[in-house]
Amino acid sequence: MDLELTDRRVLVGGATRGLGAAIARVLAGEGARLAAMARPSDALATAAADLNATAVGVDLATPEGPATAVREAVEALGGLDGLVVNTGGPPAGTFAELDEAAWEAAIANTLQSTLRLVRESLPHLREGRDPAIVIVLSSSVREPVAGLVTSNVLRPGLAGLVKSLVPEIAPIRINGVAPGRFDTDRVRFLDENRATRTGSTAEEVKAGFVAKIPLGRYGDPIELGRVAAFLLSPAASYLTGVIVPVDGGMIRSLP
Numbered sequence: 001m002d003l004e005l006t007d008r009r010v011l012v013g014g015a016t017r018g019l020g021a022a023i024a025r026v027l028a029g030e031g032a033r034l035a036a037m038a039r040p041s042d043a044l045a046t047a048a049a050d051l052n053a054t055a056v057g058v059d060l061a062t063p064e065g066p067a068t069a070v071r072e073a074v075e076a077l078g079g080l081d082g083l084v085v086n087t088g089g090p091p092a093g094t095f096a097e098l099d100e101a102a103w104e105a106a107i108a109n110t111l112q113s114t115l116r117l118v119r120e121s122l123p124h125l126r127e128g129r130d131p132a133i134v135i136v137l138s139s140s141v142r143e144p145v146a147g148l149v150t151s152n153v154l155r156p157g158l159a160g161l162v163k164s165l166v167p168e169i170a171p172i173r174i175n176g177v178a179p180g181r182f183d184t185d186r187v188r189f190l191d192e193n194r195a196t197r198t199g200s201t202a203e204e205v206k207a208g209f210v211a212k213i214p215l216g217r218y219g220d221p222i223e224l225g226r227v228a229a230f231l232l233s234p235a236a237s238y239l240t241g242v243i244v245p246v247d248g249g250m251i252r253s254l255p
Contacts, residue, residue, distance in 0.1 A: 003233035006031035008129065010082035010232065011073040011121070013060070015053070016043045018184040019136055020086040022221035024051055026229040032082070035073035060087055061108040066116035074124050081128035082232045083121045085114050086136040089186050090150035092193050098150065106150040114158055118165070125172050132232045133174040135162060136224075141178050141243060142251045147194060159243050166241035173240040175231045180247025181209050182219040214249035 010027055014020030015036035024036055028051045036048045040057030048055035054076035058065040074080055090106035091098065098106075118133065125131035139145065141159040144152040162176045181187055191205045198205070210217060224246050230236050231244065245251055 001235060003030050003229060003235050004130075005229065005233050008032045008081045008232075009035075009073075009077035009079055010084065011035045011037055011056070011069065011077075011080060012053075012084040012086070013037045013117070014086040014088055014136075015051070016041065016047045018088075018186055019179060019182060019221050019224050020084070020088075021047060022225035023084055023086070023134075023136075023228045024053065024225075026222065026225035027082075027084075027232070028052065030229060030233075033077055035069075035076055037069050037073070060113035060117065061105070063116070066113060067120045069117065070120040070124065079128055080121060080124040081131055083117070083125065083133045084136070084228060084232070085117055085133065087113050089138075089148075089190075090154060092148055092190060093150070094147060095149045103150065106154060110150070110154045111157060114161070118161075122169060122172070125169075130234045130237065131172045132236075133172065134228045134231050135174070135176045136228070137176045137178045137243065139178050139180045139245065139247050139251050141176070142245065142253045147197065148190070162243065163241055170240065173231075173236070175236070175239060175241065176243040177224060177228055177231070178243055178245045178247070178251075179224050180219065180245070180250040181206075181213065182221050182224060184221055187218065209250075212250055213247070217248065219246065219248060 012024045015024040016038045034053035035056050036053040037056040038044045056072045058069045090110045091102045138155045140151040140155045191202045194205045195202045
């Protein structure tokens with residue numbers, strides 16, 4: 001199926017690695033024109049070159065970061081048709097372990113950055129072609145994850161943002177994806193963190209999660225990338241306000 005993404009102008013967050021990089025690769029493969037957004041680094045420059053994208057080096061956790069990112073993307077692409085909000089995972093830990101600084105960092109990086117990025121993008125998306133937003137969430141929007149209380153608090157709030165914005169910003173579409181366990185650096189870190197807490201090995205932690213996944217494996221990031229690309233595309237023109245679980249069947253809760 002042709003997703004009709006050729007020459008669509010898309011700003012993609014976290015485009016240097018993990019799920020963000022996978023989304024960017026799929027979009028580039030479908031012919032989209034990209035602004036690849038991440039903190040400034042050699043990895044960002046390399047990723048942008050590989051994708052034939054514009055590198056947008058910003059820290060979204062800063063008050064000025066989102067506005068800078070959108071401005072640079074619009075200047076480079078001549079406008080904006082799509083936005084992928086992907087800010088990476090907030091600090092791991094239980095409620096008792098997380099201090100005020102950890103919560104402030106989580107709120108700035110996960111919540112405030114998303115609010116600002118969407119707000120700054122909306123005027124440009126309103127002038128775009130079949131405009132759409134995808135927010136990368138987590139399985140924690142449907143079921144709390146042990147040792148990730150920041151995600152359990154903040155990600156459901158962003159799911160609420162998706163639902164709240166549907167009537168406010170239409171005909172701009174907005175959807176979310178809720179990834180489960182994927183083979184990324186972030187998930188490997190979380191597995192190692194849990195192994196340290198429980199006195200097991202990372203391999204044992206992974207095996208425990210795999211046993212709960214009906215498809216019997218961690219996901220390949222490209223599988224999430226394909227779902228996000230579909231949601232951004234005109235092929236999903238009648239989908240808005242949807243939170244799509246991409247987790248191999250791990251979360252069994254009803255919608």
